[in-house]
Amino acid sequence: MKTRLTLIFLIAVSIAITCVVIDRGRAQNAKQASPIYGVTIPDGYRHWELIAPALEGDPLNELRAVVGNAEAMNAYRSGTLPFPDGAILVKLAWKRTQSHEFEPASVPGAPTTVQVMVKDSKKYAASGGWGFGRFIDGKAVDQAQHETCFACHEARVQGHDYVFTRYAP
């Protein structure tokens, strides 16, 4: 009887340890950081407010929506530039697919990338104060892709604190 109880106890402990290990693995995976910048996908971003939608034409052919945390939304609504430290923008993207219920419309299909910009003027001083992260299925893409982020933003939208998206009222 005592042996059986000890066995059950050991099995229970093993299960508990396994669960903890699996859970940690998931958390690390979900929190994978981008190369160069160490940016992660922020918790709860899907609950953030909408800044604006967009259409990315061929070859990607994606519908997109950029959402922002409270710091970002406050800056947009008050017209504050540069964005304050702590502002975070997340761009969601989906393949654009024809609606089968309403002919003139196309709607989000499969999700593609999640792209993140984090404002920290000290940490990211070398890239206009912004850290970048591009994720597919929750995993950051490679360093070569991340090397293109700031170069493009710097060349095209330096006058808007390196941010493309404007607030759509």
Next chain:
Amino acid sequence: MKTRLTLIFLIAVSIAITCVVIDRGRAQNAKQASPIYGVTIPDGYRHWELIAPALEGDPLNELRAVVGNAEAMNAYRSGTLPFPDGAILVKLAWKRTQSHEFEPASVPGAPTTVQVMVKDSKKYAASGGWGFGRFIDGKAVDQAQHETCFACHEARVQGHDYVFTRYAP
């Protein structure tokens, strides 16, 4: 002296009354209700969470985004159909315009319509439990346009509680 004070007092009262009248006018204008349904634009909807963006092709050529209040978002995320009473959906729409900063992208231009669906299964029993409102510059469009709302939703998306938009993850 007394006459002058009385005059100043009367002017002040006139200004105060005028201000109240103007303010009421604005409030009524902002709260204009749709024909048939009496639906108004809900306060604070621009802070609501994103359900999904969409593209409406020609002839309208609009980018759109549908946002929902907490009741609507909870229903979407839990897969609850029909939507519960109190759920409200708001569709924002803007003319689609070419980005002048990034060639493959098009972005929101001038806002066009704001369209609202309010779930109240008793009040709107005759239209699938939904009340509809379509607004341009904060003003409801005419009755003829509102007569088309439910007919189209009923014909096309009866199986999704008369709602076109799906949640984009």
